[in-house]
Amino acid sequence: MTQTHLGTPGEDKPRTGTRRDPTDSNALTAMSNPLRMRILGILRVEGIQTVGSISTRIHEAPGSVSYHLSRLSRAGLVEKIHHHDGDMRKSWWKVTRHATLLPAARRPDDPGAPHEATDPFRRSAALSYEQAYERYLDAIPRLSADWVEAGTSDNAVLRLTPDETNRMIRDLTEVIHRWSAVADAHVPDDPRTRQVAVILQAFAWIP
Template sequence: MSDEPEGTPRPAARPTRRIDARSLRGLAHPLRMNIFELLSLDGPATATGLAERLGENTGTVSWHLRHLAEHGFIEEEVGRGTKRERWWKRVGVTNELNTADFRDDPDSSGALSVYLHELVQLYFSRVVKYVGEEWDDGWRSAGTISDWRDLRMTPDQLAALNAELMAVVARHTPAQDAEPAPDARPVVVQLQSFPRKERGTG
């Protein structure tokens, strides 16, 4: 799964990988994207544990795990588990996807469509889960679900806005070896910014 939108500034310590057509086709499947999401958010897991959380057959999940590993998105956690029960973790790189790379590649159009639609569904599901959970007043008032609809921009202006917002997030992203505060929790920041086609009023 693409971890951040195109052009995101990255902390220097974490390497990046640009998703190509082959790796896109390897990732663009609803179940594989859900598996990758769980490993990315919650850390290493076994096929059995993932199958229970996803309501899937363990054999099916195992097959998709091997597929994700073949395409370099996950790897086996060395020194943990057994021959019968392997632990899997996300590879420690940030995946970048630029949709322009596939504009003239008809063989990748189907995979790109699946990937983008599933990515939007994953983002939506995160928000729905948060809204339905119980949080104390401190956390509830700290979170936000906001939108702004009165902007008019050129493509360059929109790209500049995105770069500035990503730089803010990057400044608040701790180094991988930094010790979090005792009361810190995992936080997801989602950003969707896109042009809207104007409709007639009559």
Template sequence: MEDITVITAISHPLRRRIIDRLLLHGPTQVGTFARMLDAQVGSISHHLRMLQKAGVVEQVDDPSGDRRTSWWQLTRRSFTWSSEDFESPSDALLAREAQRANVRNQLDRLQRWYRVSAASEWEGFNTDTVAWATQDELLDLQARVGRMLDEWSSGIDREDGQERTPVYFFAHGFPTEV
């Protein structure tokens, strides 16, 4: 179960973009975040400290050895929670709102893709299915998809000279009516 401080820390839109940037590019300097995310250095530093307090990022040494710059990296790659994990009504409410914010983020990304997809050389995909499952079987699916995504993303050789673009993948599994 995620701690509620982690959930609230990662739910902020700018912090989510910082996490995504670190997932794609690895350790990053504060000034680079500010330029890429069109934000002030002070704002980026504040949000990094909030993520650090939640144990999501950590400060690391500048790769060049320059001690005047502030570099950060992720301490973990994924987050999973359910509002049912929390006994406290206020924490359950925060977790539900974080789930809603996460779904809004996912749908916003999907809508942006559909707006530009006709002009893109890339083809996206969608997939879905309906099946019978127990709660444990659904949790097993979640674990398998997570392992598959970790294996897939860690197996990409970013130094092989091929041109790549960031790719976003999301999936949901939940009980439904048919």
């Protein structure tokens, strides 16, 4: 199994008991939309949110946000909850799982190939990553110099065997996990920190 994350878990992530089930076709189909993927990412990164707060973040009408949340809810990816503030005018939502687990990619003619919902999901995820980077580029004029200098966009094309590629991916994943522990040690409101997106992709290069 390859594991694809759509966001770093937010404060509401339980340290134990988080659902890690392989993602079914209904969930993948629901996520195969860049806007729904972005809404899901906000809930995973920022934790529990209202329709209004999501609407403000992504500049979409509350009705549109509610519609996409209902689609994600029917797929079992998010759920509506009662919040302690007691304001019945607000609709609060949280994620039900903090990671998307996908079967390894295979050729479509392979008898063991994953179901047909996987390809649209991967394509939507690729578009979502591109849009996230474009939002970062748009925000550069508003970022402090140290945060601009802290960003990177790099690539390399390496000649490797499939086994070597998998070993490299495991090594890189271990690095991300190590820095995840550093991130978890920060208090949520530490003014020196902000959410940092790390997108790891490795695939056969097609010129």
